[in-house]
Amino acid sequence: MRLHRNLCFAVIDGLTLIFNEDKYADKVIQQLLKRDKRWGARDRAFVAETTYDIVRWKRLYAEIAEVKEPFDRDNLWRIFAVWATLRGIKLPDWKYFENTPTRKIKGRFDELSKIRKYKESIPDWLDELGEKELGKAVWTKEIAALNEQADVILRVNTLKTTKEKLQSELFDLDIETEFIKDYPHALKLKERANVFTTEAFQNGLFEVQDASSQLVAEFLNVQPGMRVVDACAGAGGKALHLASLMENKGQIIAMDIYDNKLKELKRRAKRNGAHNIEPRHIDSTKVIKKLYDKADRVLIDAPCSGLGILRRNPDAKWKLQPEFLENIKKTQQEILQQYSRMVKPSGQMVYATCSILPSENKKQVETFLTSEMGKDFTFVKDKSILSHKTGYDGFYMALLEKKIK
Numbered sequence: 001m002r003l004h005r006n007l008c009f010a011v012i013d014g015l016t017l018i019f020n021e022d023k024y025a026d027k028v029i030q031q032l033l034k035r036d037k038r039w040g041a042r043d044r045a046f047v048a049e050t051t052y053d054i055v056r057w058k059r060l061y062a063e064i065a066e067v068k069e070p071f072d073r074d075n076l077w078r079i080f081a082v083w084a085t086l087r088g089i090k091l092p093d094w095k096y097f098e099n100t101p102t103r104k105i106k107g108r109f110d111e112l113s114k115i116r117k118y119k120e121s122i123p124d125w126l127d128e129l130g131e132k133e134l135g136k137a138v139w140t141k142e143i144a145a146l147n148e149q150a151d152v153i154l155r156v157n158t159l160k161t162t163k164e165k166l167q168s169e170l171f172d173l174d175i176e177t178e179f180i181k182d183y184p185h186a187l188k189l190k191e192r193a194n195v196f197t198t199e200a201f202q203n204g205l206f207e208v209q210d211a212s213s214q215l216v217a218e219f220l221n222v223q224p225g226m227r228v229v230d231a232c233a234g235a236g237g238k239a240l241h242l243a244s245l246m247e248n249k250g251q252i253i254a255m256d257i258y259d260n261k262l263k264e265l266k267r268r269a270k271r272n273g274a275h276n277i278e279p280r281h282i283d284s285t286k287v288i289k290k291l292y293d294k295a296d297r298v299l300i301d302a303p304c305s306g307l308g309i310l311r312r313n314p315d316a317k318w319k320l321q322p323e324f325l326e327n328i329k330k331t332q333q334e335i336l337q338q339y340s341r342m343v344k345p346s347g348q349m350v351y352a353t354c355s356i357l358p359s360e361n362k363k364q365v366e367t368f369l370t371s372e373m374g375k376d377f378t379f380v381k382d383k384s385i386l387s388h389k390t391g392y393d394g395f396y397m398a399l400l401e402k403k404i405k
Contacts, residue, residue: 001087001089002090002092003084003089003091003092004043005094006036007039007043007046007047007050008080010032010035010036010047011032011047011050011051011054011080012073012076012077012080013032014028014029014032014047014051015051015054015055015071015076015079015080016071016073016076018051018055018315019055019058019069019070019071019076019318020069020070020071022319024315025051025052025055025313025314025315026313028051029047029048029051029052032047032048032051033047033048041194045192049149050083052149052314053083054079054080054083055314055315055318056121056147056314057083057121057147058079058121058318059117059118059121059122059123060109060112060118060119060121061079061082061083061121062075062079063108063112063118064082064105064108064109064112065078065079065081065082066078067079074096077096077097078100080096081096081097081100081105082105085100085102085105085106086105086106086109116140116143120143120144120147121147121317122143122317123317123318125322126317126320127143129322129325129357130142130143130307130357133357133358133359134356134357134358138386138388141388142356142386142387142388142394144388145311145386145387145388145391146307146308146310146311146387146394147310147311147314148311149311150210150311150312150392150393151188151189151391151392152188152189152192152193152195152208153180153186153187153188153189153208153209153210153211153214153392154166154177154186154187154188154189154195154206154207154208154209155185155186155206155207155208155209155214155241156185156186156187156205156206157204157205157206157207157240157244157272157273158185158244159243159244159247159248159272159273159274160203160204160205160272160273161205161206163179163184163185163187166187166200166205166206167179167187169200169205170187170195170198170200173198173200175189175193175195175198176189176190176191177189177190178190180211183211183214183215184218185214185241185244186211186214187206188211195208196208202271203271204271204272204273207237207240207241207268207272209237209241210309210312210392210393211390211392211393212308212354212385212390212392212393212394212395213237213238213354213393213395214241215383215385215395215397216238216241216299216301216350216352216395216397217238217241217242217245217299218245219350219352219383219397219399220242220297220299220348220350220399221297221348221399222242222245222246222250222296222297223246223250224246224247224248224249224250225246225249225250226246226250226251226296226297227250227251227253227294227295227296227297228242228246228250228251228252228253228295228296228297228298228299229252229253229255229291229295229297229298229299229339229342230242230252230253230254230255230299230301231255231288231298231299231300231301231335231339231342232255232256232299232300232301232302232303232335233254233255233256233261233262233265233279233301234256234258234261234265234301235261235264235265235268236254236261236262236264236265236268236269236277236279238299238301239252239254239265239269239274239277240265240268240269240272240274240277242299243269243272243274243275243276243277244272244274246276248273248274248275248276249276250276251276251278252274252276252277252278253278253280253291253295254277254278254279254280255279255280255281255282255287255288256279256281256282257281257282257283259281259283262279262280262281263279265277265279266279285338288338288339288341288342291342292341292342293341293342293343293344293345294342294344295342295343295344295347296344296347296348297343297347297348297349297350298339298340298342298343298347298348298349298350299349299350299352300335300336300339300340300349300350300351300352301352301353302331302332302335302336302351302352302353302360302364303328303331303332303335304328304332304353304354304355304360305320305324305325305328305355305357305360306320306354306355307320307354307355307356307357307394308353308354308355308356308385308387308393308394308395308396309354309393309394311387311393312393325360328360329359329360329364332353332360332364333364333367333368336351336364336365336368336373336374337368337371337373340368340373340374340377340400340402341373343377343402344402345402345403345404345405346401346402346403346404347401347402348380348399348400348401348402349377349399349400349401349402350397350398350399350400351364351365351368351397351398351400352395352396352397352398353395353396354393354394354395355394355396356384356386356387356394356396360396361382361384361396361398362382362384362396362398365379365382365398365400369400376402376403376405377400377401377402377403378400378401378403379398379399379400380399380400380401381398381399382396382397382398382399383395383396383397383398384396
């Protein structure tokens with residue numbers, strides 16, 4: 001591989017924003033890719049994948065390069081040189097790469113790879129927490145899996161097409177996909193491709209949604225004609241899935257505290273042909289109180305640490321702080337206490353997170369069930385999904401049923 005100056009500069013500029021100005025990696029990369037209209041698919045892939053790679057392995061590469069944060073541009077070029085050397089890419093004779101100690105880099109890599117927090121490039125506190133909550137053996141496997149690049153998984157919109165039809169339509173565009181056993185609406189791309197520019201996407205035939213995330217809506221046991229509340233809907237990935245499972249019949253009330261996310265959901269619902277979704281902005285507790293005891297099903301896709309989706313958000317491990325985790329656990333319990341009141345007797349509720357930590361998952365459900373509000377519910381089943389076992393995102397979901405008094 002030959003390194004091109006303008007592409008490498010784009011990566012360095014992106015890393016400056018992500019590491020020094022605390023910008024979100026996905027937003028930075030979106031901006032970078034608009035930088036030069038002449039870039040082809042390979043150039044764009046280089047910029048996106050190299051930036052993500054260096055974000056993912058920041059701690060390891062910085063340690064090898066012997067640089068500390070905040071990184072100046074020279075530091076970032078040293079980190080870039082480590083990335084290229086470890087990939088066997090020949091460094092051009094640019095001033096940034098003068099005196100790069102290639103042999104020393106490989107030696108340091110071998111040495112640091114014996115220590116998990118460097119090998120997997122994670123903060124000390126997170127490494128300790130993961131081992132404490134999951135045990136040494138499971139955490140070691142899980143964090144390794146969460147550092148792998150995520151596959152691109154599509155969820156077929158059954159309101160508009162079938163899995164077979166979509167597969168053949170994409171095949172005609174040279175996008176090859178495969179079915180995944182036990183994931184009825186999923187298609188996995190054999191090679192990465194920009195599916196958002198396809199007519200099939202613009203016509204709402206599919207959404208991009210990880211395989212684990214696709215299990216959540218199914219866990220809720222919805223039927224056409226029900227009244228369903230998606231209480232933390234965000235931009236609506238799961239609400240759209242619920243709409244297709246309900247065949248557009250019944251009512252889905254998609255709620256969120258962020259109005260801008262609900263606007264995005266509206267746009268997506270229109271594209272998907274999902275007509276039974278009604279967005280409601282939670283601007284006061286009244287919005288929830290109006291629905292007490294009225295919903296057949298409630299989905300609580302709770303805010304969480306996001307540790308299960310590190311493969312697609314590698315910068316989250318640097319942004320996450322121990323105090324955020326403590327606060328989010330309080331929020332999760334408050335949401336469970338409050339939103340569970342919308343379930344009607346004999347109705348069901350799913351509590352879900354994209355976290356792998358038992359303290360955000362099983363323990364939250366146990367705490368809820370022993371509380372005053374939780375005494376009205378019975379535990380039906382739960383599912384913990386770990387990345388190293390499935391190859392997809394880490395997730396948790398628990399199904400609870402409200403008793404008839």
